[in-house]
Amino acid sequence: MDSNANLRRIPSMDALLKLASASNAIERFGRPAVTKALRTIVADLRNAIREGRNAPTGENIVAAALARLDADDQSTLRPLFNLTGTVLHTNLGRALLAPAAIEAAMVAMREAVSLEFDLDSGNRGERDDHLRFLLCKLTGAEDATIVNNNAAAVLLVLNSLALGREAIVSRGELIEIGGAFRMPDIMARAGVRLIEVGTTNRTHASDYDKAIGPETGLILKVHTSNYRIEGFTKDVGARELAAIAGRKGVPLVNDLGSGTLIDLTRFGLAHEPTVREALNEGADIVTFSGDKLLGGPQAGFILGRKSLIEKINTNPMKRALRVDKIRLAALMATLQLYRDPDRLSERLPTMRLLTRSQREIDAQAQRLVPVIEQALNGAFNVSAVACESQIGSGALPLATVPSAGLALTPIESSGRALATLASALRQLPMPVIGRIERGSLVLDLRCLEDETGFVTNLVGVDLSPKGWSDDEPS
């Protein structure tokens, strides 16, 4: 049949829209979207027919339109299995919220709430009041305020306490923590002049002492979240720095980064200074994140001296950086869990994942070996292996937690086998993200709680090279 005859065989738009499958599509996506998708498919088809292709049936055309609408409908923010071994993975959304926090957030989404309304007096209330009491009780702080994230907390503190003046920072603490958060840039945008003291590896008390003058707005101590300077080093501890700051009447701000409300050694993890300790050491202000070790939603906490918090709260920038009712509700529910530290490792997903024992995870790995073997169809060697998880997000940067997982190693090492397998795992209905390490793709199972979901995700899947489609994205 010639192409003109084939073109004439394409059903009319009216005919296509009358098909039962089109009615179903209209039910789901609406008539305008279905009509538009059909027009696009038909236009593409006309070109293909002119190049010699045969006309497909009306049903085929509707199916193609439906597939396109389905693909457009899929959210780009997809749930996935984080098997990277990094528990608080910034690119994968950091902390998972506790059920109590999710519940509280849902109520706040659904209902009007007393966000800035005092139910006792009937007068206007303060948004921060909901968390202030709890935060002060948990940390011993005099006062507290909450903003969008810790980057905002640092920006707001600098701008509120040192605008047009100087902030003193050790050269060993001028961090960049990814996502373009570089301390010198933040300082500039906050309208603060950065005064660097000491050297990269060594900063002494006298360096700070000499730098403090009439223009000093504050001293900033920064948690070196994602690196350690080792060897011939010296830094000035928070307590000593607080004494210097106190003598000169300059506030000391300590950016704790992740921050933790409880001593992590009770969970067998390395020690990370707690917020209470940092305040006890004499910091006038401490800042830390809501979605790192604390295990809540994204937020930035600013705790410390009442007079300074008042100053921060009256900065017009505070209004631009405040948190919404949904996160406030989730934060409150998360913080309430800290009133019973003994049960945190059950109730708070971050702690639950960090404290899973290597034994338990290894048993899970053994159970999953045959499941993965089946999906890989003999193309890879699968073994349960010991590995090391990281906390992530700059908490205890060098500490790792013994874990276990699955190492998938190509039987014949072809150069691209691992990258292609990693890509195939990312294309699963629920993408699986591992890490490539020394010639294997390692799936660290520390964060795998939904084992049934993981197995179901692989049912009938062929992850072997035979199953890789030709147009596999590279």
Ligand SMILES: *Cc1c(COP(=O)(O)O)cnc(C)c1O
């Ligand atoms: C993570 C971190 C920040 C930024 O915190 P966000 O909550 O991601 O904005 C700031 N300072 C330090 C030291 C950090 O580790």
